[in-house]
Amino acid sequence: MSEQKTIIKPGIQFHQIQTNKFKTNLLAVFLTVPITKEHVTENAVIGTLLKSGSRTMPNQEKINETLEGMYGAVLDSGIEKTGDNQVLKFYIEVIDDNFLPKKEDILTKALQVLLEIVFDPYLEKGIFKAEYVENEKEKIKQIIESKIDNKAAYAIDRCIENMYENKAYSIYRYGYVEDLAKITPENLYEAYIKLIHSCKIDIFASGNLQEDLSKKIQESPIIKALPERKVNLLKEENLSRIPKPKIVEEHREVTQGKLVIGLVATPEQQQNFNYITMVYNAILGGGANSKLFQNVREKASLAYTTSSNFVKMKENIFIRAGIEIQNYEKAMQIIEEQLQAMKNGDFSQEDIQNAKNLLLSTIEGIEEEQDAEISYYFGQEIAGNALTLEEYKKKIEEVSKEQIQQVANQISVHTIYFLRD
Amino acid sequence: MKKIESTLIKEQAYVEKLENGLTVILIPKPFTNKKYAIWGTKFGSIDNHFIVPTTGKEIQVPDGVAHYLEHKMFEQENGKNSLDVLMSLGVEANAYTTNNHTAYLFECTNHFHEALAELMDYVQHPYFTDENVEKERGIIGQEIRMYDDEPSWKLYMNAMECLYHQNPIRIDIAGTQESISKINKETLYDCYNTFYHPSNMVMVVCGNFKPEEMLQEIQSHIIHKPLQSTITRIYPKEEQGICQKYKEQEMEVSMPIFMIGFKDETPKQEQVKKHIAIEILLNMLAGKSSHLYQTLYKQQLLFSSLDLDYEFSEQYAHILIAGQSKEPKKVQEQLLYEIQKLKENMPEEYFERIKKKVYGDYVAEYNTVGDIARMFLSDTMKGIQTFDYIEQYASVNKEYVKKVLAENFDEKNMIMSVVKEKNS
Numbered sequence: 001m002s003e004q005k006t007i008i009k010p011g012i013q014f015h016q017i018q019t020n021k022f023k024t025n026l027l028a029v030f031l032t033v034p035i036t037k038e039h040v041t042e043n044a045v046i047g048t049l050l051k052s053g054s055r056t057m058p059n060q061e062k063i064n065e066t067l068e069g070m071y072g073a074v075l076d077s078g079i080e081k082t083g084d085n086q087v088l089k090f091y092i093e094v095i096d097d098n099f100l101p102k103k104e105d106i107l108t109k110a111l112q113v114l115l116e117i118v119f120d121p122y123l124e125k126g127i128f129k130a131e132y133v134e135n136e137k138e139k140i141k142q143i144i145e146s147k148i149d150n151k152a153a154y155a156i157d158r159c160i161e162n163m164y165e166n167k168a169y170s171i172y173r174y175g176y177v178e179d180l181a182k183i184t185p186e187n188l189y190e191a192y193i194k195l196i197h198s199c200k201i202d203i204f205a206s207g208n209l210q211e212d213l214s215k216k217i218q219e220s221p222i223i224k225a226l227p228e229r230k231v232n233l234l235k236e237e238n239l240s241r242i243p244k245p246k247i248v249e250e251h252r253e254v255t256q257g258k259l260v261i262g263l264v265a266t267p268e269q270q271q272n273f274n275y276i277t278m279v280y281n282a283i284l285g286g287g288a289n290s291k292l293f294q295n296v297r298e299k300a301s302l303a304y305t306t307s308s309n310f311v312k313m314k315e316n317i318f319i320r321a322g323i324e325i326q327n328y329e330k331a332m333q334i335i336e337e338q339l340q341a342m343k344n345g346d347f348s349q350e351d352i353q354n355a356k357n358l359l360l361s362t363i364e365g366i367e368e369e370q371d372a373e374i375s376y377y378f379g380q381e382i383a384g385n386a387l388t389l390e391e392y393k394k395k396i397e398e399v400s401k402e403q404i405q406q407v408a409n410q411i412s413v414h415t416i417y418f419l420r421d
Numbered sequence: 422m423k424k425i426e427s428t429l430i431k432e433q434a435y436v437e438k439l440e441n442g443l444t445v446i447l448i449p450k451p452f453t454n455k456k457y458a459i460w461g462t463k464f465g466s467i468d469n470h471f472i473v474p475t476t477g478k479e480i481q482v483p484d485g486v487a488h489y490l491e492h493k494m495f496e497q498e499n500g501k502n503s504l505d506v507l508m509s510l511g512v513e514a515n516a517y518t519t520n521n522h523t524a525y526l527f528e529c530t531n532h533f534h535e536a537l538a539e540l541m542d543y544v545q546h547p548y549f550t551d552e553n554v555e556k557e558r559g560i561i562g563q564e565i566r567m568y569d570d571e572p573s574w575k576l577y578m579n580a581m582e583c584l585y586h587q588n589p590i591r592i593d594i595a596g597t598q599e600s601i602s603k604i605n606k607e608t609l610y611d612c613y614n615t616f617y618h619p620s621n622m623v624m625v626v627c628g629n630f631k632p633e634e635m636l637q638e639i640q641s642h643i644i645h646k647p648l649q650s651t652i653t654r655i656y657p658k659e660e661q662g663i664c665q666k667y668k669e670q671e672m673e674v675s676m677p678i679f680m681i682g683f684k685d686e687t688p689k690q691e692q693v694k695k696h697i698a699i700e701i702l703l704n705m706l707a708g709k710s711s712h713l714y715q716t717l718y719k720q721q722l723l724f725s726s727l728d729l730d731y732e733f734s735e736q737y738a739h740i741l742i743a744g745q746s747k748e749p750k751k752v753q754e755q756l757l758y759e760i761q762k763l764k765e766n767m768p769e770e771y772f773e774r775i776k777k778k779v780y781g782d783y784v785a786e787y788n789t790v791g792d793i794a795r796m797f798l799s800d801t802m803k804g805i806q807t808f809d810y811i812e813q814y815a816s817v818n819k820e821y822v823k824k825v826l827a828e829n830f831d832e833k834n835m836i837m838s839v840v841k842e843k844n845s
Contacts, residue, residue, distance in 0.1 A: 022788050254570050256566040288504045360531075364455075
């Protein structure tokens, strides 16, 4: 695997990832902008609206007919939050030409289809088609309202919202129902033009590619029409320690309680803080060997799911557990004991090695999945790093016990959120 | 070893039945860094009544026992837990239980030899005590509670209750709080001794290795067991036709979710060909470019594509169409209308285009070692050779698909399960 980066024009980059592991080629376009309360909802609508029609494929029927004819090419999109930025992601996955029943060049076609969908939408009288806009507004409304359907994900989102009140990171990536009403075909089209003229654009191609696709991209009239831009991404200050944790309880109709604890770290000029914290987090709640799994689940039988995860961009750890509602106190006590044990250095070299093995195998797995590989290079791009997977592994291997214990003492509980009946 | 291959997608596999009856399937993938090993036994939640081959004793076990057994397999006599041992090697390890099988697996880039030794050791060495069986009850109890809050799981279980009168697919895989309270170490040993015999098991390994060496390595870890005759499984006789046309439940959801099902005869032959035909039909009827989807999308009765599935084993077979809509009944009506229309006229061009799409879907399943290994395991449990989906694809013509449409999409075998929002 190797990544080759080409600057198409300022603010627009192409990443070609060469790999022979897959039956498919995966192409992607990512549009990245600072997340703001004002624009988040319209961007979310744009993210789904673009799949309604393009200049030569004016409706979904035509788009889907085209994709089916390309041996079931899969067009996908997603709206995500990376740190304090909103990312609109568009993918197309096609079977590699070598595995088709008869020879065809569907890769070039896939690239055209993807670029056209993102940058050359279907318009009527110079603006988006009203019917499409209404449908997609309704769809976003439904997505926002269905947040509650998945209780585990809902609890995490709610913990973040409470933790980051009035800050960019609390903004929900799909936006807000009350802001949908203001959206019209005119102002949405204006917002779209502004978006594609100012956002950071990253184009990816992963697969067994026989040629350098950057030329095709550079020569595409669609890309030529895009102006160069100066990219400004948002990075707000991370949360710091508070004297007393914020406690939030929410009542919903659930049979199992969902506990989410948000932790903050206050790194004191710690070099390699993120790599050390990754190891810390793996010992605390990474896998079946972790302190949480062993103590909350295996020893106390309080939960089936319990783990923790580390959000690098915001330097937060989120602990979660699905527990019997009356066991809240018990679970809290055991979890606090684990945090204290980490501070006291109550973990062995073996625990550290286990945690590192877990992380190393995750890193080694990155190049085994095309979307994981693209996400990795995008993460590097956003963080302003250019770490190869080998270098990444080395950073993890170098973490020492002293460093982990030092980090443990910089970590504190910020918000305790409990979803219960 | 018997070599099987698909020249179209340039993949091959080796199949061997060992002396003790264990089926081994090896799929070499030279370009990956990974190896994925999965060891499955044909023992799932539906197998709750059987005759123990060694004693001839007929027993009926509490619901959820296959899943309980899966949880307890990791515990070892030396006090270690094999899941911890595997994870400490940096190996991604797991296990799962379905309606018709249980599987233990791991995936790794390094430490494969140690991990395979551990996997084969723990699956062959059960260690159940009163205390360790008791301890698991709380954990599984929480797992059941987690599913209780999951609308999509309730939707599926209710659909099964509509489709079947007696079939044990109606039983929740994990059982209930009540049924698991009756599980003890004796029950677990009875089930282990019956179903974890090599002749009832399949091992699949996919990744970068030499097949001959891998086979030898697997053989070196096998513990000798006396041969076992076939297990007699007792299933209640399932009546023809569906049990109940419609079932509805209220839960906390933002918009109703629905699952439409068609009960099918369990396929005895041409399973693969029929499966391909049903996938083509489901895409024509309710896929993304279908008239149904486009019509309902415009009316804001559907917002995202429908989940289309055909589930079958030797004991059950049904078609499932699931999604989310303000008005599930209208989706069902539209579906019936589309089925009628397609029965009257199946446009050639449409058929060919969807057939191409289904081919692409099959090829894309060969992207990761995990997907490949799991696919071979679950197909083998059904007596299917996985490459047949690619190889038989060309033989599925429009006439055959029309025949399957006429036989399997019949209103009298149709049910619908709905989970809708609470009116509070």
